[in-house]
Every structure is written in C-alpha cells, then in structure tokens.
Amino acid sequence: MGTDSEEVARAVALRLLNHSARSRAQLAEAMAAKDVPSEVAEAVLDRFTEVGLIDDDEYARMLVRTRHAERGLSRRAIGVELRRRGIDDEVAASALDEVDDAQEAQAARALVRRRLAATRGLDPQVRARRTFAALGRKGYSPGLVSQLVRDELAAEGAELEDEDLPAVD
Template sequence: MDAEPDQESVARAIALRLLTGAARSRAQLAEAMARKEVPDAVAEKVLDRFTEVGLIDDEEFARMLVRTRHAERGLSRRAIAVELRRKGIDDELAAAALDEVDSDDEEIAARALVRRKLAATSTLDVQTRARRTYAALGRKGYPPGLVSRLVREELAAIDSTDETLEGLDGAVSPY
C-alpha cells in the first residue's frame, strides 16, 4: 500500500518545479499549490521558508517584470501594472517597480513602436496606417492622446506635406 505523500514535500516540489522554469510571485506559487490541494498552512510554511532563503522575492520579481515588459515588449506602465496585479503583486510593490519607468521612457518606447508600425505599413494609405498604429499602441496600453500626437509627428516627419495629414482630423479615432 502506497504511503500518503508528505504535503510539505509536495509543496516544495511544486514551488521548485515552477521556479526552475522562471521567476514567480508568491501568489502564483500559492495558487499552484492550492490547485494541487496543498493545505494553506503547509503552503504558507513552505512559501515563508522559500522567501527567507531568497528563492521568492516579489519585489525583485516586479522590478524584473517591469524592465523586461517595457524594454522587450514595449508595454506601457498601465499595461504592466495590470500584468503585475494579475500575477499577485500588491499595489505598493507594483508602484515602486513601475517608478523605474518614467513618462520620458514611455514616450521613447511609444515613438519607437509608432515608427516600426508606420514603416511596416508604408504601402498603405495614411488613414489605414494611422488606424493600425493607434490600435497596435492601444493594445500595449498607451494613452490615446500620446499615440495621436506621436502618429501625427511621425507621419509629418515621413511626408512633410499637409495633404497627407488632412484626413486624420477626427476621421480616425484613437482606438
């Protein structure tokens, strides 16, 4: 007859398996343990120990997530905040991590995305290019006012004739 597995060993195995692939928040690990029906008291004990030895660090996890999502994926602070909340990072830690990205950094990233999207749609008409650029940056969480300004500036830089930008006045709604 098989012996009942030790719940603490099960909890440790779950946490170690998940942490091997990538950093995780404490909430993500607790959720995984709950799915495997690890008792809350056992999960808390294991999570406390992992935090104590430095295997779980929500503050560093939040900072790393902000850096990578902003630099590699070009996400806005708003979109990153939503992701942090979904991963169980409390608002105070999330705000501290998001402070690493200021509005200038966000504008630089948005401008780079606008340039890439406009270059990728160079064979299309201006209205379509603008609409697709608005949509792409909207999905990444950028505010409509910023996107509108950057699209106008970049289109003006590409084609300095006012005829090209005439149709954008109210015809294309941000998002």
C-alpha cells in the first residue's frame, strides 16, 4: 500500500479524470493544491501516463478538434488555451497542425455569415464592426476577417469603404 500522499495524489487525479480529460500539468497543479509532495505527484503522474490515463498528445488533439469544430476558435486562440492548460509548445504545435489554413478560413467564413445574418437590417458599417469584433475575440486575424466581411457584404450587394472597417495592420 502507498503512502497517504500517494493515496491523495491518486484520488485527486482519478476524481478529475472521471469528469473530463486533463493535462498532466492540470493534474500536477491540483495535487499541489492538496499539498502532495512534488516527488510523489511526479511518481503518480508517471504511472498514470504509463498506463494511458494521462496522454497530453491526445488531450491536445481532442481540444483542437472540439474548440475548432464546436466553438469556431482559430488556431491562435486554441494555442493560447493549450498553453494555459499546461500543454508543452511542441505538443501544442503538433496538435494545431491538424487544422490547416483552408479549414480555418472555412470556419471563419461560416462565422462571418452567421454574424452578418444575425445583424441583417442594421447599417453595413455596424454589421461589419460587430462581425469584426466577434471574430477577433475568437482569434482570427484582422486581414482574414476584413476580406471575408467585404466578400460577404458584397455578395449581399452592400459595399464598404476602407474607412468603414477597423484598421488592419
């Protein structure tokens, strides 16, 4: 039987993993909050990794898939979330490679269309500004958003002047 610290570490990890997948760093943080000594936490985390209960590579890929498909987040925004969850930069980069430029542009275009449809009837400048802000919050580049907003408004027959859109660096 293990030490009390090992039991606490296992209980913390199993409780958290029972609710949803977690990164190794998130589990280590939770164990530290319960005063589990770092060497005990590392040993338990190593064992959980060894038996496949912790897999940061798969966790990162799953996060990229769900955040991109369900929330329409850009690779940049997902990358920030991965770092915040303690995913190594190399692992994050590999997972983010699963979303290419074409997929990201397609997701952005779908978001632009939805946002413009929701603001139909308003002044084109207001619609463009609101759409630009919404996609900016999801991490899309200003240049891509500007082009997509122009294209979609032009398809509706609305024209925008350069000064009607936020400045793009």
